[in-house]
Amino acid sequence: MGFMVEHYKNDQTKSLKEYLKDHIIAQVKDQEPIFNNSEQGDVDIACIHFAYNNSKVMSLLTKRGNILTKGKYDKLEEIEELIKEEFQKQQ
DSSP states (O other), X not given: OHHHHHHHXXXXXXXXXXXXXXXXXXXXXXXXXXXXXXXXXXXXXXXXOOXXXXXXXXXXXXXXXXXXXXXXXXXXXXXXXXXXHHHHHTO
């Protein structure tokens, strides 16, 4: 997956969902069919959903947005440090 993300970062002509869909379909089309009544290349993806396991970071980013919106720049450095720490924990 890391390669796909790096390649996507270098060529963002499509949305990430479109890029992943095309990439997965290409990978599957290269494989032999596993069902007797299907042909090679007979592939489609109905839906791709993303979920994030970083609710703490998302919450901190929301707080950062509120700080910026309210012009409380004196609190910006503190919240950015918390975001950085939380993000590093998840790496």
